[in-house]
Amino acid sequence: MKNVMLLAMLFVAAFAQAQVNVTGVVTNKTTGRPVTGATVTIQNFGTHTDNNGRYYLRLRDAGTYPLMVSFIGYTTYLYPTSFTTGDNTINVSLEETGLFVKPVEISSLRAGATAPFTKSSLSAEDIKKQNLGQDLPMLLNQLPGVVTNSDAGAGIGYTNFRVRGSDVTRVNITVNGIPINDAESQGVFFVNMPDFASSVNSIQLQRGVGTSTNGAGAFGASLNLSTNTFNDKAYAEVDNSYGSFNSWKHTVKAGTGLLNDHFTVDARLSKITSDGYIDRATSDLQSFYTSAAYIAKKTAVRLNVFGGKEKTYQAWNGIDSATLADNRRYNSSGTEKPGEPYDNETDNYQQTHYQLSLNQGITDNLNFNVALHLTRGKGYYESYYGDDSYTEFGLPNPVVNGTEITETDMVRQLWLDNYFYGGVFSINHSMKKFNWSLGGGWNKYDGDHYGKIIWAQNGGIDKDHKWYDLDATKTDVNVYWKGEYSPIEKLSVFADMQYRHVGYDINGFRKRPNVEQHNKYNFFNPKVGVTYHVNNFQYAYASFAIGNKEPNRDDFEAGTTQTPEHETLRNLEAGYVYTSQRVGLQANVYYMNYKNQLVLTGKINDVGAYTRSNIPESYRLGLELQGSVKLGSYVDVAANIALSRNKIKDFTEYIDDYDNGGQKEVNHGETDISFSPDVTGGYTFTVKPVKGLNIDLLGKYVSRQYLDNTSIKRRSLDGYYVQDVRINYLVPQKLVKELGLQLMLNNVFNKMYVPNGYTFSYIEGGQLITGNGYLPMAGFNVMGGVHIGF
Structure with a gap:
C-alpha cells in the first residue's frame, strides 16, 4: 500500500512538474492601467483577465505557440512566444486603436x-x-x-x-x-x-x-x-447544421474589416427549417442582419438593420394525459377540418428592426449615446373552424335553395399590423471614485388588430371579409440616473432612480369590440446598493430595488369596472463573489415581495372572459449558488443550483359551476406560485482529451411545477432531469482559417419530460372535473454542424 501511495505521489509530482503554467498582466500601453476582460489565447486554450488585468493559463506541452491578446478598442496582440515547463510570466501591453469602438x-x-x-x-x-x-x-x-x-x-x-x-x-x-x-x-x-x-x-x-x-x-x-461588435480584419464564415426531425440550419456571415481606417460592414443570412418533434409542428424561418459603421477617434455612427420571417405550424394546443401516455407527439391543430388536418394551420409573421446610433466621446471620461429605432411587424395566424355561426361575426344567415343556413366551416386569419418606434439616449461619466449615467427614452407603439375570413364552405361571406378592425396605441417615456461612488478604497455605493410614464389606449377587443380602455401610469423605480471589495479576488454586495409594471393587453379585457391595478415588486438581493483564474464562486440570496401581482384565479370578469386578477400579497425567497473550477489543462467543471420558496399568502380559486350556474369560490390559503419550481440545477463537465477537442457533459434538473396557483399535485408537472452531450472539435488543417465540427446529443437518456402546460377545472354532475394540457419535449435527438471560417 505504501508503495502504491509513493508511486501515486511521484506521478502527481511529475505531472505537476510537467505542467506549463503561464501568468501575466495585460495593461494599457499608454496609461499603464490594467485591462479588465481581455481575451488571452494560447494553443486553443483561452481565458479572460481579472479586475487587475491578470490572467492564468495551463498548457499541455512546452514549445513555441502564438500568444493572442485582444480586447475591444485595442489592437490585437499576436506573436509567437516560447513557453517552458514550469512557470512562465508573460506581461502584455495593448495599444489603443484610436477608434471609438466601445459600445x-x-x-x-x-x-x-x-x-x-x-x-x-x-x-x-x-x-x-x-x-x-x-x-x-x-x-x-x-x-x-x-x-x-x-x-x-x-x-x-x-x-x-x-x-x-x-x-x-x-x-x-x-x-x-x-x-x-x-x-x-x-x-x-x-x-x-x-x-x-x-x-x-x-x-x-x-x-x-x-x-x-x-x-x-x-x-x-x-x-x-x-451585437455591436468591432472586427478590424475582413472575415467570412459558413455554418451548416443538420439533425433530428429533418432540422436544417444554414448561416453565412461576412465582414469587410476596417476600410479606409473608418468604415466597417458586417452581414449575415440565415435559414432554419424543421419538421418538429410534435406532429406537423414545422418551422420555416429566414433572417438577415446587416450593420454598417463609421468609426473615428471619438465618434461612432452605426446603422443596424435586421429582421426575420417565420412560418410555423401551430403546436400550442397541448395534449391531455391519456394522449401524453399513448401518442405524445399528437397535434390537434387543424383537425376541425373533416378528413386530413388543415394543411395551413400556421402562424405567419415578418418583423424588421432598424437601429441608428451615435456614440460620441467628449473627453476621456465623458461620452454619450443617442439611438433612433423602428420595428415594423406584420403577420397573422390562420385557422380552420368547423360549424361557426354567422351571427358570431355580425352577419345575416344566408338562404341557400330555400333553406336558411346558420353555421358554416370557415378559414379565418387574425392579423396584427404594427409599428414601434422612438429614441433612447445615455450620458456616461467615469472617474476613479465616481461613475454615473443619465439616460432614458421615448417609445411609441401603433398597432392594428383585425380579422379576415378568407373562405366559407356554405357561402354568404365575401372573401377577405373583416369582422373586426381595432387599433391600440401605447407611449412609454422613461428617464433614469444611476451612479456608483467609492468613499473609501474597498467600498462602493450604488444609487439608481428611474421615472417611467406609460399611456395605453385600447379601442376594443376581438371578442369585446365595445370595451375600450384608456389608462395612464406614472412609476418611480428606485434602487440602492453597496459593494465591499474584500480583495482583488472577492467581493460582497447587497441591494434593494423597487419595480412597477403595467398590466398586459389581455388583462384589460376585464372591462371598465374591473380594470386591473399595476403590480409592484420590492426586491432584496445579497451575494458573495469569488473569482480567480482557476476558481469562480457566487452565492446569493434574494427576496422578491409582490403587491397586486397579476395571476390567473379562474375568475370570470364582467364581460365573461378569463383574465388575470390582482392578488394582494405574494413573494419569492431563494438561494442561488454557482461555481466553476479548472482542474488542470484537461478538465473544467461548472455547476449551479437555485433553491426557492414561491408563495401566494392567501389564494382563492374560482371554479365554473355548470350545475348551478356562476362560479364557486374555494380558498386554498397559502399556495405555491405556478411554474415556480423549488429547485433548479445544472452542471457542465468539460473534458479536453486532445488538442482542439472539447467534450461537455451537461445536466439540467427542474423540480415539480404547478400548473396553477392551488398547489394541487394532480395539477402539476413532474420534475425532470435531462442529460446532454456536446462535442466541439477544431480540426487541425491549413486550408482555411478555421474548421470546426460540432455535435449535440440532446436528452441522451431519452427522458419523456414536460416543462410546460396548463390546467382547467369545472363542476358538473356534482363532481369537480380537472383537465390538464401538456406540451412535451423530444426524447433523444441529435444535431451536428460544420463551421468554416475564412
Whole structure:
C-alpha cells in the first residue's frame, strides 16, 4: 500500500512538474492601467483577465505557440512566444486603436463587473459552441434559475424561458440598449428573430429587478443582448447544421474589416427549417442582419438593420394525459377540418428592426449615446373552424335553395399590423471614485388588430371579409440616473432612480369590440446598493430595488369596472463573489415581495372572459449558488443550483359551476406560485482529451411545477432531469482559417419530460372535473454542424 501511495505521489509530482503554467498582466500601453476582460489565447486554450488585468493559463506541452491578446478598442496582440515547463510570466501591453469602438449602451444599461446585482453573462465563445439552430432561449438553459420550453418540442419554432418562475412577459429585453418587448403582450417572440444568436457577441442576464433599463419594467429579470461588435480584419464564415426531425440550419456571415481606417460592414443570412418533434409542428424561418459603421477617434455612427420571417405550424394546443401516455407527439391543430388536418394551420409573421446610433466621446471620461429605432411587424395566424355561426361575426344567415343556413366551416386569419418606434439616449461619466449615467427614452407603439375570413364552405361571406378592425396605441417615456461612488478604497455605493410614464389606449377587443380602455401610469423605480471589495479576488454586495409594471393587453379585457391595478415588486438581493483564474464562486440570496401581482384565479370578469386578477400579497425567497473550477489543462467543471420558496399568502380559486350556474369560490390559503419550481440545477463537465477537442457533459434538473396557483399535485408537472452531450472539435488543417465540427446529443437518456402546460377545472354532475394540457419535449435527438471560417 505504501508503495502504491509513493508511486501515486511521484506521478502527481511529475505531472505537476510537467505542467506549463503561464501568468501575466495585460495593461494599457499608454496609461499603464490594467485591462479588465481581455481575451488571452494560447494553443486553443483561452481565458479572460481579472479586475487587475491578470490572467492564468495551463498548457499541455512546452514549445513555441502564438500568444493572442485582444480586447475591444485595442489592437490585437499576436506573436509567437516560447513557453517552458514550469512557470512562465508573460506581461502584455495593448495599444489603443484610436477608434471609438466601445459600445456605450453596454456601460449605461448593464450592471458593471462588481455592481450590487445578481447577474450572469455569456460571451461570443459561449454562444458559438452551442449555436446549432435552436432559438435563443434554449442557449440560456444552463444559467441559474432558468427553465426553457419549446412548443414544437425540439427548440426550433416557438420557444420560451422563465427566470425564477417569471415568464418572458416579466423580463426586460433589449438589443443594443433598444427595447424589443412587444408593447402590448410585453413578451418577446424569438421565433421572429431566428438565428439571432449568430449575430450576438455578448449576453447579460440580470436576475431580479436589476438596474434601470429602457422599455417595459423588469419584473423578473433583464436580458441585454449586444451585437455591436468591432472586427478590424475582413472575415467570412459558413455554418451548416443538420439533425433530428429533418432540422436544417444554414448561416453565412461576412465582414469587410476596417476600410479606409473608418468604415466597417458586417452581414449575415440565415435559414432554419424543421419538421418538429410534435406532429406537423414545422418551422420555416429566414433572417438577415446587416450593420454598417463609421468609426473615428471619438465618434461612432452605426446603422443596424435586421429582421426575420417565420412560418410555423401551430403546436400550442397541448395534449391531455391519456394522449401524453399513448401518442405524445399528437397535434390537434387543424383537425376541425373533416378528413386530413388543415394543411395551413400556421402562424405567419415578418418583423424588421432598424437601429441608428451615435456614440460620441467628449473627453476621456465623458461620452454619450443617442439611438433612433423602428420595428415594423406584420403577420397573422390562420385557422380552420368547423360549424361557426354567422351571427358570431355580425352577419345575416344566408338562404341557400330555400333553406336558411346558420353555421358554416370557415378559414379565418387574425392579423396584427404594427409599428414601434422612438429614441433612447445615455450620458456616461467615469472617474476613479465616481461613475454615473443619465439616460432614458421615448417609445411609441401603433398597432392594428383585425380579422379576415378568407373562405366559407356554405357561402354568404365575401372573401377577405373583416369582422373586426381595432387599433391600440401605447407611449412609454422613461428617464433614469444611476451612479456608483467609492468613499473609501474597498467600498462602493450604488444609487439608481428611474421615472417611467406609460399611456395605453385600447379601442376594443376581438371578442369585446365595445370595451375600450384608456389608462395612464406614472412609476418611480428606485434602487440602492453597496459593494465591499474584500480583495482583488472577492467581493460582497447587497441591494434593494423597487419595480412597477403595467398590466398586459389581455388583462384589460376585464372591462371598465374591473380594470386591473399595476403590480409592484420590492426586491432584496445579497451575494458573495469569488473569482480567480482557476476558481469562480457566487452565492446569493434574494427576496422578491409582490403587491397586486397579476395571476390567473379562474375568475370570470364582467364581460365573461378569463383574465388575470390582482392578488394582494405574494413573494419569492431563494438561494442561488454557482461555481466553476479548472482542474488542470484537461478538465473544467461548472455547476449551479437555485433553491426557492414561491408563495401566494392567501389564494382563492374560482371554479365554473355548470350545475348551478356562476362560479364557486374555494380558498386554498397559502399556495405555491405556478411554474415556480423549488429547485433548479445544472452542471457542465468539460473534458479536453486532445488538442482542439472539447467534450461537455451537461445536466439540467427542474423540480415539480404547478400548473396553477392551488398547489394541487394532480395539477402539476413532474420534475425532470435531462442529460446532454456536446462535442466541439477544431480540426487541425491549413486550408482555411478555421474548421470546426460540432455535435449535440440532446436528452441522451431519452427522458419523456414536460416543462410546460396548463390546467382547467369545472363542476358538473356534482363532481369537480380537472383537465390538464401538456406540451412535451423530444426524447433523444441529435444535431451536428460544420463551421468554416475564412
